[in-house]
Amino acid sequence: MHTPPAISPDTPQPALSQPPQRRILHLDMDAFFASVEQLDHPEWRGKPVIVGGRERGVVSAASYEARTFGVRSAIPIARAKKLCPHGIYTRGNMARYAEISRQIMNLLSSYSPLVEPASIDEAYLDASGLERLFGSPRDLALRIKQDIRQTVGLACSIGIAPVKFLAKIASDHNKPDGLFILEPDDVPGFLSTLPVARIPGVGKRFLEELEKLGVRTCRDAQQYPQSFWERRFGKGGLSLWRRAHGLDGRGVETGYEAKSESAENTFAEDTDDRELLKKWLLRQAERVGTGQRRMGVKGRTVTLKLKYADFTAITRSRSLPEPTDSTEIIFQTACELLDAVPLRQKVRLIGVGLSNYDRGPQQLSLLDGSAGGQTGGKVATEKQRNLDRALDALRDKFGRDAITRGRLFDFDK
Structure with a gap:
């Protein structure tokens, strides 16, 4: 084991300035996509449900019943079917998941204006000072869990801690349908046995380096001074040192907004048929455009992503003169x-994908260093906007497969 560098009693050490007393609540929906599918298909409840793409795609979510067979998100669908051949496999419905997510975020906002959606299925809430309104932190958490179950019919797990990253860790402590409250006085003891692998942002390669140093828990990391971590690993090391001491100055960022939206598909068979690729782009542009219009946002930068048969991937991006949410403009630019x-x-x-929601028209994407210049004159016409609005309305009323653009009539999905 690597021996920590000796620290002289005369060596000045930085003070561990504690943040003001806070209560940060982190909410995590349990197996969200799979749970929504079980909610909408009562006959699937209690059965292994796996949400993902086609045979060569990856698992987006797995119900807890499926996890008992070793199925986890991000593993290949083909592997999941070997682990759980009798599971229920579905491509999922992102529009439905987004709809329920909005309901959950609106519900949280009724408790506090300080809510930060972290993803479609998790959020932070600043619960500091809410005791007079909702009782103890436990009372608040139980009330939120009950409201979510009554409103959308789903279970969630909640963690409450003095700082943000510990609240996230706490929410994962007793899943599913869990609740874990980390009191300020209990933080030192909790950290003493907390594996560094549980700290958000500590990835596989970092863990390998930490293992060489004999650092497995936060207590191990505390044996090295801040200067060592900063010198050895730069900003990442400094961040680890702070987390190991329970420090996290980040507050709940209520100004959160989506930075991008994208859609992608893995094919059952590799192809170099450009016309087929463009039909996929049209379907994806429709998904992205519909999502932007529902959120009321527009983006300037369209990004194309390709992954070749040897798994190498490239991206190409182009900025538009005007922000757009038009399916046709996104599609044309991608083509x-x-x-x-x-x-x-x-x-x-x-x-x-579509991104760059709030930057100026001259700002180019830095993806692969190949922005490709601006697309001249690409502004949606009134006819295109009316068509998008009409298709959105029909799909909202009759379902996403109720109507198809003519160019996709002969498209075998």
Whole structure:
């Protein structure tokens, strides 16, 4: 084991300035996508449900029944089917998940204006000073859990701690349908046995380096001075040192907003058929455009993503003169980006994204260092806007498969 550098009693050490007393609540929906599917399909409850793409895609979510067979998110669908051949496999419904997520975020906002959605299925809430309104932190958490179950019919896990990263760890402590409250006085004891692998942001490669130093818990990390961590690992080391001492100055960021939206698909068979690739781009542009219009946002930068048969991936981006939420503009720009790419081998995955919601028209994407310049004159016409609005209204009323653009009539999904 590596021996920590000796610290002289005369060596000045930085003071561990504690943040003001806070109560940060982290809410995490349990197996969110799979739980929504079980909610909408009562006959699937109590059964292993796996949400994901086609055979060569990856698992997006797995119910707790599926997890008992070793199925986890991000593993290949093909592997999941070997682990759980009798499971229920579904492609999922992102529009439905987003709808329920909005209900949950609105419910949290009724407790406090200080709410930060961290993703579609998790959020932070600043619970400091809410005791007079809702009782103890435990009373508050139980009330929120009950309201969510009554409102959307789903279970969630909640963690409460003095700082943000510990609240996130706490919410994972007793899943599913869990509740764990870390009191300020209990933080030192909790950290003493907390594995560094549980700290958000500590990845596989960092863990390998920590293992070489004999650092497995936060107590181990505390044996090294701040100067050592900063010198050895830079900002990442400094962040680890702070977390190991329970420090996190971040507050709940109520100004959170989506930074991008994307859609991608992995094919059952690799292809270099550009016309087929463009049909996929149209379907994806429709998903992205619909999502932007529902959120009331527009983006300037369209990004094309390709993954080749050998798993190497590239991205190509282009900024528009005006922000857009138009399906047609997103599609046209993605097609132009695709036309400029020589397909050196067959493609296994294609995707399109929209980002850069609030930057100026001259700001270019830095993805792969290849922004590709601006697209001249691409502004949605009134006819295109009316078409998008009409299709959105029909799908909201009759379902997303109720109507299809003519160019996709012969498209076998």
